[in-house]
Amino acid sequence: MTETEKLFETRKEISDYNTSYPLHPSDWSTWKVSDTLSFDDVDDLSFYIHIPFCQSLCRYCEYVKYKKTSDSVEREYLDIVDSDVREFMGQSVTGETILRGFDIGGGTPTALSTENFAMLINMAARYVRRIKMAEDFKGSIEATFNTIDENKIAILSEHSDIFSRISFGLQSTNCTFLRDNNRDNGQTQRMADIFHICREQGISTINLDLMYGFVHQTKEEMKATMKVVERLMPEHLTVYELRTNMLNRYPIATAEQRFEQYSYLYDLIIGLGYKGRFGMNTFSLIGDNGLSSYLQHRMMKNGSYKGFGIAAQSKNDTGLSYNIGKNGESLKSCLSKKTFEKDGDSYKLPPRELLSKYVAISGYCGMFDLSVMENILHLDPDIVFEKELGFLLNNHYIEKNGTMLYLTPEGVLHYGAVLSLFYNNRS
Template structure:
C-alpha cells in the first residue's frame, strides 16, 4: 500500500516575526481562517484527482505555518474528518500541530487531543524577553512558561517538541546556558536547535548589514552547537538530524519522510509536494493560490522532474543530514553504478578530511562534518 505524508500550510500569524521568510499573513479576523480552510477543501479534491491519490495511506499529518494553533478545534475537526473520508489513516499515524505561546491554553490542548492530534511542536525560540522582543515574537517569557506548564499538567501529550534559536546579537554563553537550563527543566521528548539565518527578504537582514559586529559569529555558533550536543547526550537525547534531537522513540515521523526522500503531499499556499519523483510547489501568494482554486485549477505552479543524477545527489544530501547516513547498498540498488561510484569518491574524500566516516556500509557525518554540512552538500550537488 502506498504511504505518504501530508503537510498543510496555515499562513496566519498574530504578527510577522522579523526573521521569518515563510509565507504568512496577519490574523485579522476568524473568518480568514474559516475561508482559507474552505479553499483547502477544494484543493484537496483537485489534488486527489490530479495526482491519483485516492488509495493512499497517510502516515503523518503536519499542520505548519504560520501559527496553526490559531485554528479553532471545530475547523480542525471538520478538516480531519474530511481527510478520513478521502484517505486511510495509518494505525500509527502522527498528527502534529505547530503552536505558539499565547495562542494555546489547557482547554484548547484538551480539545486538540480529543480530535486525535497526538503531537505538538511549540515555537519558543527563546526563554528571555530581550531576545523574544528582538526577534519580533508576539509573546513574552511568562507566556512560554505558562504554556509548557499547562501542557505538562494536562498529561495528554507524551509527544511534543519545542525549538530554540542561537546566534542572536549580544547573545553570550551565559545567555545560552540559561536557555538550556529551561530546556532541561521541562525535558521535551523532542527538541530542535536552529542558528539565526536571515534571508534577503526579512527586516532583520538590514539590521545585520548595519550591525554585523553585534552578532556572535560562526566560531561562537560552532562552539555552542558542539557544547549543546554534549549536554543533550548526557540527558538521553540523540541527535538524529543536524538540527533535531529526540529521546528514543520520539523522532518526528513526518520530518523523517523528508529526510528519507519519501513521498509527501503539501496543501495550502506555497506548499511543496514530492510525488512520483516530481517536486511541485504551490502558488506563493494567498491571492494567486485562492484564484487558481476558485477557477478549479491546481495551485501547483512549478514542477521539477529530477533526472537520476539529481535524484541521487538529493537522496545523499537528505540522508547525510540524519544519523542514519547514506546506505551504500541502497544506492547501488537504485541508481546506475557509474553515478554511484562517482559520488562514493566524493564521500571518500570527505572521510579523509574527517567530515564523515563509514560504519557498516553507511556514510555518516562526524561532529566536525555537521559544522560545515552545507558546504559538503554543495559539493555533492555539483
C-alpha cells in the first residue's frame, strides 16, 4: 500500500475530515498575526454581516449565536456593525471596487425586532448602493419561519434589487427531531403563506435548507420533509450534512449512513425537477447553481470576502481572520469593545493552507477547480499533487473535465478523505 492509500484509508474512518478546515483552530497558531487583515489592495470582494441572535438555540448548531435579548441590545449591536462597515468603506472601498455579493446570516437576522430589522436592511442597502455591483450580484438573507412576518418581508422588498434571495432554515419537519433539538418551524400552511407573500413582494429566489446526518434520521422522516418541499417548491434547495467538529458528544451517523441519507434525498430532489450534480449540496429550479453570489464567489472562485459582526470571517489572498466572538466570549464582553474588528484572530497563511481552505469549502459543491488551485499555489497542481490525483483518478474517486475535478459517487461516500489528500500535511 502506498503512503497516499494508507492516508486515505485512515481518514475514511475519521468524521472530522469534512468541509471544516482547519480541523482544530490551534492548527493555525503558527500563522497567527496581530495585524488585522487588510483589504486596501482588494478591489473585488463580497460582504457578509453576522447577526448572532436566535429565537431559540438548536442543539446541533455550530454557529456563534446568542439567545435573543432586548431590542436595545440588538440596536447596540447594529450600531457597532454600522460603525465597523463605515470605517471599512472609508479605508478600503474605492470607485474601482466591485461587490460580488452580500449575505446576511447568523444566527437569525429575522429574529431582530421589526424596527431593528429595518435598520439592518436599510443600512446594508445604503452601503451597497455606494459600490459597483457585479452583474450577477444576488444578495441573500437567512430567515426562520417563526421569526419572519409580513412587515419584515415588506422591508426586504424595498431593496429586492439587492436582496433578491431569502433562505429559510427548515432542516426537517419531524416533530421528534424538532423537539429534541429545541427547534420550531411552525405549520406548513404558514410556510406556504410566507412563500406567497415573499413572491408577491418581489423576492425572486427562495431557498430552503435541509439537513441530514443525524443518527436516527429515517427515510420516512426525509420523505415527509420532502413532501413539504414539494408543496413549497423553493427555487433553491440546500442540503447540509450535520457537522460536529465544534460540538461535544453530539451523535452523528456513520459515513455510510450519511451517504445513504444523502443519496435518498438526492433522488427525491431530482425527482421534483431540481438540477444539481450528485455530490453537490445545492440544487436549483431556475438554471443557476443554487447559490447566492456571495457563496458562489467565496466557495467556487476562492474570492475575497469581508465579514462584519461578531465572529464573522474574512479572507483575502494572504490570509483569513475572525472578528471577536469566535472563542466563546460573552455578548456583553464583545459589545463593550465598541468594535468587533479588534481583538479577533488573524492568520497570515502560506499558499498550501489557503489551498486547503479552498478545497475544503469547495467540497460543499462536490467539485474543485485546478485553475483556482494554480492561482493560489502559483504552481501547477497537476505536478504538486501528482500522486494524489493519480490515486483518486485511478480509483474513480474523482473525475476530470478540463480544469474541473468532480467527486464521483464513490468519492462522495469518502469525500472527507478525498479532500484531505490536498490538505497541508500538518492537519
